[in-house]
Amino acid sequence: MKRIPYILLFFALGAVSCSKVDNLSAPSCTITGSTVDEGTGNTLQTEIGGGGTRLKLLETSYDSAPVPLYFQSMQDGTFNNTKVFAATYKVSVEGPFVPLVRTDNSGNTISDSSQTIQLKSTATLTFKVQPYLRVEWVGDPVVNADTTVTVKVRVTRGTADTAYQQDLTDINLYVSNTKYDGNNNYDPRYSTLTSYSGSTGTALLGQTVTITTKGGALAPQDTYLRVGARISAGLNQYNYTTPVSITLQH
Amino acid sequence: MKKYTIIIMVFGLAAIVAGSGCRKLDVPPKSIIQDQDVFGSSQGIVAYMARLYSELPIEDFRYSPQRGLNMFWIISPTPATTGEALSRDQTGSMQENPGPDWNIWSGCYTAIRDCDYFIQTIPTYAANYNADTVKRWIGEAYFIRGMTYFALVKRFGGVPLVNKVLNYKPGSAVDSLQVPRASEKATWDQVDADLTFAINNLPEAWTSDGKNGSRANKYVAAAFESRAMLYAGTTAKYNTTTLFDASHNQVCGMPTSEAAAYFQKSLSAAKMLDGHYSLYLSGWSATDKSAQYQNFVNLFFDAASPENVFIREYQYPNSVHGYDAYNVPRQLIGSNGYSSEVNPTLDFVELFDGLPKNPDGTLTTLDAGGHYLLFDNTMDLFANAEPRLRGTVILPGDQFKGQAIDIRRGIYTGAVGGGISPLLPAGSRAQYPTTNLVTSSTASQTAYKLPNGNLMNPAGLSGVFTGDQTCAISGFSVRKWLNPNLPTAQVLENNETQTWIEMRYAEVLLNRAEAEAELVSLGQGGADLQTDAMAVVNQVRTRAGAIPWTDPGTTPIDTIRKERRKELAFENKTYWDLRRWRIFSKEQNGRIYRILMPFFAANAGPNGQYFFDARTDERNDVYTYDPRWYYEQLPGNAISKSPNVIQNPGF
Numbered sequence: 001m002k003r004i005p006y007i008l009l010f011f012a013l014g015a016v017s018c019s020k021v022d023n024l025s026a027p028s029c030t031i032t033g034s035t036v037d038e039g040t041g042n043t044l045q046t047e048i049g050g051g052g053t054r055l056k057l058l059e060t061s062y063d064s065a066p067v068p069l070y071f072q073s074m075q076d077g078t079f080n081n082t083k084v085f086a087a088t089y090k091v092s093v094e095g096p097f098v099p100l101v102r103t104d105n106s107g108n109t110i111s112d113s114s115q116t117i118q119l120k121s122t123a124t125l126t127f128k129v130q131p132y133l134r135v136e137w138v139g140d141p142v143v144n145a146d147t148t149v150t151v152k153v154r155v156t157r158g159t160a161d162t163a164y165q166q167d168l169t170d171i172n173l174y175v176s177n178t179k180y181d182g183n184n185n186y187d188p189r190y191s192t193l194t195s196y197s198g199s200t201g202t203a204l205l206g207q208t209v210t211i212t213t214k215g216g217a218l219a220p221q222d223t224y225l226r227v228g229a230r231i232s233a234g235l236n237q238y239n240y241t242t243p244v245s246i247t248l249q250h
Numbered sequence: 251m252k253k254y255t256i257i258i259m260v261f262g263l264a265a266i267v268a269g270s271g272c273r274k275l276d277v278p279p280k281s282i283i284q285d286q287d288v289f290g291s292s293q294g295i296v297a298y299m300a301r302l303y304s305e306l307p308i309e310d311f312r313y314s315p316q317r318g319l320n321m322f323w324i325i326s327p328t329p330a331t332t333g334e335a336l337s338r339d340q341t342g343s344m345q346e347n348p349g350p351d352w353n354i355w356s357g358c359y360t361a362i363r364d365c366d367y368f369i370q371t372i373p374t375y376a377a378n379y380n381a382d383t384v385k386r387w388i389g390e391a392y393f394i395r396g397m398t399y400f401a402l403v404k405r406f407g408g409v410p411l412v413n414k415v416l417n418y419k420p421g422s423a424v425d426s427l428q429v430p431r432a433s434e435k436a437t438w439d440q441v442d443a444d445l446t447f448a449i450n451n452l453p454e455a456w457t458s459d460g461k462n463g464s465r466a467n468k469y470v471a472a473a474f475e476s477r478a479m480l481y482a483g484t485t486a487k488y489n490t491t492t493l494f495d496a497s498h499n500q501v502c503g504m505p506t507s508e509a510a511a512y513f514q515k516s517l518s519a520a521k522m523l524d525g526h527y528s529l530y531l532s533g534w535s536a537t538d539k540s541a542q543y544q545n546f547v548n549l550f551f552d553a554a555s556p557e558n559v560f561i562r563e564y565q566y567p568n569s570v571h572g573y574d575a576y577n578v579p580r581q582l583i584g585s586n587g588y589s590s591e592v593n594p595t596l597d598f599v600e601l602f603d604g605l606p607k608n609p610d611g612t613l614t615t616l617d618a619g620g621h622y623l624l625f626d627n628t629m630d631l632f633a634n635a636e637p638r639l640r641g642t643v644i645l646p647g648d649q650f651k652g653q654a655i656d657i658r659r660g661i662y663t664g665a666v667g668g669g670i671s672p673l674l675p676a677g678s679r680a681q682y683p684t685t686n687l688v689t690s691s692t693a694s695q696t697a698y699k700l701p702n703g704n705l706m707n708p709a710g711l712s713g714v715f716t717g718d719q720t721c722a723i724s725g726f727s728v729r730k731w732l733n734p735n736l737p738t739a740q741v742l743e744n745n746e747t748q749t750w751i752e753m754r755y756a757e758v759l760l761n762r763a764e765a766e767a768e769l770v771s772l773g774q775g776g777a778d779l780q781t782d783a784m785a786v787v788n789q790v791r792t793r794a795g796a797i798p799w800t801d802p803g804t805t806p807i808d809t810i811r812k813e814r815r816k817e818l819a820f821e822n823k824t825y826w827d828l829r830r831w832r833i834f835s836k837e838q839n840g841r842i843y844r845i846l847m848p849f850f851a852a853n854a855g856p857n858g859q860y861f862f863d864a865r866t867d868e869r870n871d872v873y874t875y876d877p878r879w880y881y882e883q884l885p886g887n888a889i890s891k892s893p894n895v896i897q898n899p900g901f
Binding site for chain 1: 492495499500680839890899
């Protein structure tokens with residue numbers, strides 16, 4: 001029983017030292033907006049998760065060379081983060097497009113289209129970018145007699161900058177049962193993945209490419225189709241079409 | 251009352267002791283080991299060195315990308331990330347995790363600090379020893395430091411170079427401790443400098459350890475120099491990722507113009523081992539394939555092998571592993587309940603010579619009419635297989651520990667007249683049909699009565715079980731490193747002490763050939779280098795029982811890489827090779843690896859016959875290697891400790 005007074009003393013000491021609550025209120029500012037293809041004006045389709053477009057925030061009010069903060073864009077190229085601290089940020093986007101911040105081969109910055117904002121409540125930002133590739137549907141998907149599906153797409157370059165015109169390496173038709181369809185989420189039984197070496201893929205630029213799902217009849221359920229293509233630049237991320245949904249009935 | 255008596259006595263004693271002895275209070279605490287205790291005697295130095303070697307970051311029996319270094323639990327084995335094998339516990343490509351027990355980043359800096367401390371402190375005690383001994387010890391510390399920087403740079407690119415002990419005085423500023431990342435080139439050059447220092451200061455052999463042991467000598471340092479400089483050269487040549495810090499230091503990537511100099515260093519270092527080490531050939535015979543096979547198996551067990559350059563030894567119970575427990579075929583399972591974690595893929599098996607192959611290089615399993623080829627025994631398909639393949643992979647039906655390793659996917663009960671057509675269309679990723687097939691979901695099986703009246707289990711003793719992946723899920727089981735003499739009762743986790751061979755002479759030869767071929771491709775060498783590359787590859791091939799290399803062909807670098815993948819398979823080397831060649835993301839680009847399923851056709855022949863179905867992994871596990879992973883993500887705590895340490899691209 002002798003211990004109890006000591007325990008009480010310990011807690012009493014704790015109470016005395018905690019007279020000031022060192023708590024900053026939760027972040028409540030918003031950064032919202034979109035990444036837009038400069039050529040078409042459409043938001044730039046990407047992949048959810050680490051392999052897609054992301055926002056990079058540098059809190060320059062804190063430090064001239066801060067540790068960057070990142071958050072991920074949504075699949076359709078829009079972004080929205082409602083839990084950001086009020087501060088001055090230098091904001092840019094990273095993804096499958098000509099980088100906003102470019103350096104030469106000795107590390108000098110040669111161009112920088114980051115946007116600097118003084119975030120007080122909400123900032124709406126639009127980043128105009130040149131995608132490496134534009135991947136567009138040509139017509140609607142066609143369900144064949146054997147319940148495979150054939151799609152047509154056209155892939156073109158999104159930039160005239162020859163530094164970002166490497167050979168096209170992959171054109172993939174992804175099949176999934178959710179709309180979050182992409183290189184990190186697809187059904188390998190039906191998706192048709194094609195890699196190209198040398199300039200064989202590049203020769204397909206501007207052409208209508210026809211791709212059919214593989215593995216026989218698709219299952220009778222909601223199915224989402226999406227085509228991704230990439231060049232070997234940056235982190236080799238994919239540019240995508242919009243996802244399209246088809247319902248298969250047997 | 252007794253208690254008070256004792257207390258009084260203690261005080262009394264203390265008073266007596268204090269009264270006589272404590273004239274000076276500033277004495278070193280007895281409970282802390284002082285520099286004098288460690289550096290003052292050669293036994294102390296041995297203890298210090300033992301610690302340094304235990305910290306040496308090598309990917310041995312206790313390494314997996316999933317759980318890092320020095321972790322006993324190897325159920326997501328390295329070969330199941332590279333395409334060498336499939337494992338039920340590894341379902342795709344992966345970036346290395348820092349590891350729960352021994353964090354790669356902070357662990358390496360602990361090792362570097364221990365080396366720095368040794369290098370700084372030993373000169374004070376040098377008078378106690380003969381000068382030559384001190385020189386050797388310092389050489390060892392440089393070897394371990396160079397190896398540790400190598401482990402860092404191959405993962406992260408440029409890292410902070412800390413070549414003297416950093417001391418923090420409480421209350422002082424920490425700026426000087428926040429060392430920024432050096433450029434990638436400066437880091438590789440640090441590895442080169444440390445290993446070169448080791449080459450120049452280490453003895454040819456330690457009398458206590460011999461030439462083929464676990465202590466670094468001059469040639470060990472040279473062998474690792476050949477590996478490190480080859481990694482540096484290929485990284486300079488093939489890398490496309492770059493990252494500069496604010497002061498224009500290139501922490502990821504190097505100018506391609508640096509490649510040739512690194513390849514030249516790799517070649518020179520590899521040649522230093524000429525005449526001092528040789529390939530293991532003790533049971534080898536030029537004319538006997540089974541002797542070649544047995545020789546390749548024994549190479550991993552013979553402590554006297556002249557091929558061992560640098561090994562890591564284990565000792566029960568202080569330092570142990572469980573390689574056999576995790577990897578024995580299912581029918582030889584130990585009492586911990588693990589088995590068959592490493593199941594070689596058909597893609598890997600097809601790399602080898604001596605198999606019937608289609609024009610596209612895949613294994614022939616069908617006849618000209620598109621029907622399955624039939625065999626009385628599963629081993630008939632592999633009758634002429636390269637001996638090294640049998641020494642590396644347990645093929646279905648091959649002998650191990652006196653048993654035929656029984657691998658069968660199921661019994662085919664359909665008609666066989668006119669030949670058996672493939673169970674699935676070519677390239678199909680669907681499940682096998684259930685008609686005409688008898689299979690088993692687990693190892694407790696119900697025997698099937700064959701037409702001749704005999705009983706046969708639907709699946710083999712080592713699989714394949716459809717509901718339970720504790721079996722040979724690819725149709726193969728790994729052979730390399732498995733101890734053929736370990737009794738099943740001893741096949742347990744944390745029980746094994748088989749030696750890990752981190753560097754063997756075969757790798758040195760392959761480093762040499764690759765450096766030569768790369769130099770030729772860069773226009774830095776002539777026909778003599780090409781000839782030498784072919785000659786050393788042929789030393790390896792001859793020992794393996796493979797077909798010699800006679801025509802250089804248009805892509806000699808690819809030929810050498812393929813040889814390396816076969817020879818060093820399941821030695822945790824391919825993972826790093828695929829990274830440094832920057833082909834991981836090309837090989838694993840939506841890839842599903844292939845497997846070979848043996849079936850028993852009950853109605854074929856008088857007593858039934860086997861056929862093989864080659865298909866993609868039944869689990870449909872997709873391997874996609876993210877190109878970001880060529881430079882690993884730095885641990886968050888490395889960055890939060892020092893704002894001068896910047897993250898790699900994409901993380």
